[in-house]
Amino acid sequence: MTRRPLLLHFLAVAALAAAALPRAAKAQSAYPAKPIRWIVPYPAGAGADIVARTIGSQLAIDAGQPVTIENRAGGNTALGAVEAARAPADGYTLLSADNGTLVFNPALYRNLSYNPSRDFAPVTLLGRLPMVLLVGPSSGVKDARAFIDDARAFPGKVSFASAGTGSPQHLAMELLERQAGLQMVHVPYRGAAPALADVAGGQLPVMMCDLAASRRFIQSGKLRALAVAHPTRLAQLPGVPTFAELGMPQVEAAALMGLVVPANTPGEIVARLQRSVASAIHNPTVQRKLAEFGVEPVGDAPAQFAALLQGESARWHPLIRDLNLSLD
Numbered sequence: 615m616t617r618r619p620l621l622l623h624f625l626a627v628a629a630l631a632a633a634a635l636p637r638a639a640k641a642q643s644a645y646p647a648k649p650i651r652w653i654v655p656y657p658a659g660a661g662a663d664i665v666a667r668t669i670g671s672q673l674a675i676d677a678g679q680p681v682t683i684e685n686r687a688g689g690n691t692a693l694g695a696v697e698a699a700r701a702p703a704d705g706y707t708l709l710s711a712d713n714g715t716l717v718f719n720p721a722l723y724r725n726l727s728y729n730p731s732r733d734f735a736p737v738t739l740l741g742r743l744p745m746v747l748l749v750g751p752s753s754g755v756k757d758a759r760a761f762i763d764d765a766r767a768f769p770g771k772v773s774f775a776s777a778g779t780g781s782p783q784h785l786a787m788e789l790l791e792r793q794a795g796l797q798m799v800h801v802p803y804r805g806a807a808p809a810l811a812d813v814a815g816g817q818l819p820v821m822m823c824d825l826a827a828s829r830r831f832i833q834s835g836k837l838r839a840l841a842v843a844h845p846t847r848l849a850q851l852p853g854v855p856t857f858a859e860l861g862m863p864q865v866e867a868a869a870l871m872g873l874v875v876p877a878n879t880p881g882e883i884v885a886r887l888q889r890s891v892a893s894a895i896h897n898p899t900v901q902r903k904l905a906e907f908g909v910e911p912v913g914d915a916p917a918q919f920a921a922l923l924q925g926e927s928a929r930w931h932p933l934i935r936d937l938n939l940s941l942d
Contacts, residue, residue, distance in 0.1 A: 645705055645883050649680040652708045655694025655715065657687045661826045661907075662710045665740055665871050668903050672894035690780075690941065691715040692727050699733035703876040705883035709734070713782060713870040717926045721934040722780045722941045734874035736919040738888050740895065741909040743824035743869040745786040745843040746851070751835060752816050758841035758860055761820065762794050769797035775809035775821040778802050780939055783809070785930060786822040786843055786867035788937060793862045813837060824869045825850060825908030843867040850908060870926070871909070872919060888916055 652670050656662040663685060670681040686694035695715055701707035709715075716730045747758055755761045765772045776784035779802045791798055801818055803809035806827040813821050814836040825848065831837040832851070839854045843865050847856060857865035873891060875884060892913035894900055904911045914922075 645886055646677050646679045648706060649682055650674075650677070650706055650708060651682050651684060651701075652710065653684050653686050653694045653698045654710045655686055655688075655691035656710075658685050660687075661743065661824070661869070661909075662712060662871055664826075664907060665904065665909060666710050668900055668907070669740060669891065669894050672897050672900050673890060676894055677890055689727070690719060690722075690778075692719065692723075695728045695730075695733075698874070699728050699876060701876050703878040703880075705875060705879055705887055707876060708737070708887075709874050710740070711872050711874045713872075713923075713926055713930075714780070716872065716874070716923055717870075717930055718780055718782075718785070718934065720927075721931045722939055724940065725942055730874075730923075733877055735877050735879050735884055736916045736923065737873040737875055737884055738891055738895075738916065739912040739914050739919045739922060740871045740873055740891070741904060741911045743826045743871065743909055744848060745783065745822045745867040745869070746825050746828060746832075746848075746854070747790070747820070747822055747840045747843070748810075748813060748828055748832070748837045749820050749840060750813050750816050751838060753819055753838070755819075755840070758855065758857070761840055762796065762860075765796045765798060766794065770799065772796075772820070773799040773801050773818050775801050775803055775813050775818045777806040777809055777823070777827075778804060780934070780941055781806075782867065782869040783821065783823050785933065786865075788933060789867055790822065790843075790857070790862075790865050792933070793857075793865050810837065822867070826869075827908075829908045841865075849905070868910075870922070872923075884916060888913075 652666055654663050654666045666683050670683055674681040686697055691714055698707055698709035719726055720730060749755055774787050806823055809821055810823060810828055810831055812818050814831055828837060832839050839851050841857050842848050842854055843857055895911045895913040901911055
C-alpha cells in the first residue's frame with residue numbers, strides 16, 4: 615500500500631469508529647467499566663514490558679479499573695498482534711506495538727499473519743527509545759568520527775552486532791552504513807542482551823542499540839557511547855554528540871513504542887483511552903521512571919501517531935527492499 619492510501623486508511627479507521635458512536639453511546643459512557651487487558655508481544659522483563667507495566671500501573675489508578683499485562687511473545691511480535699487483532703473492538707484489549715510490529719514486519723514478511731493498517735486503530739505513541747552507537751571498553755576508538763574513519767578504511771572487515779535481522783538496532787546500523795559510506799558485516803543475535811554482552815566482552819567491536827537496553831552497560835563502563843541517533847543530545851548522555859553534530863542528520867533512529875486497539879473500536883473510546891494513557895504518561899512519577907529507563911515519553915493524539923507510522927514506513931521500507939531483507 616502506498617504512502618497516501620495507508621495514511622488515509624488509518625484515518626478512515628478512526629472515522630468509521632466515530633460513526634459507530636450513537637449505537638454504542640451507553641456502553642461508552644461507562645468506559646472503562648471492567649478490567650483492561652494489555653497485550654505485550656515480548657517476554658516479561660523486556661523493554662516493552664517495563665514500559666507497559668510502568669504506564670499501566672498509573673492508568674489503573676486513573677481509570678479505576680485493573681490493567682492486566684499479558685505477555686504473548688513469539689513470531690517476531692506476530693503472535694501477540696494476531697491475538698489483539700481478533701479481540702473484541704470494545705477498548706478492553708490493548709496492544710503494545712513497536713515499529714517492528716507496525717512498520718518493519720509488513721516489509722520483512724510476504725505472508726504476515728496480520729495487517730497493521732487493516733487490523734488496528736492507533737491510540738498513541740507511548741515513547742521513543744533513541745539509538746546509541748556503542749563500542750566495548752577495550753576498543754581503541756574514542757569517538758564516532760574515529761570509528762567511521764576506521765571502518766571506512768577497512769571495507770568489509772568490521773563486523774557489527776544487532777538484536778536480530780530486521781530489528782530497529784539492525785536497521786539503524788544499516789542506515790549509518792549508507793549515510794557514512796561504510797561496508798560492514800552484520801552479525802545478528804537473538805535479542806539485544808546477548809549482542810550487548812558480546813560487544814562488551816570484545817567478541818564484536820560495535821553495535822547500535824536503544825538506550826533502554828544498553829543504559830546499564832554504559833553506566834557500568836562496560837560499553838562506551840560514541841553518538842546518539844536523535845535530533846538532540848540525550849539528558850542521560852549529555853556528553854555524547856548527535857550524528858547531526860557529526861554532519862549526518864539523516865542518521866536518526868529509535869525504537870518506537872506505541873499503543874493500538876482492534877480496528878472498529880468506537881472513536882469515543884479511542885479518544886478517552888488516549889486521554890487516559892497520555893495523562894498516565896505525563897504523571898511526574900511515571901515520567902521519571904521512563905526517563906531513568908531511557909524512554910522519551912510522548913502520549914500524542916491518534917492522528918499524530920498514524921502520521922508518524924506513515925512517515926516511518928516511507929523512510930524504512932525502501933532501505934529494507936534495497937537490502938533484500940526477508941524473514942519468510
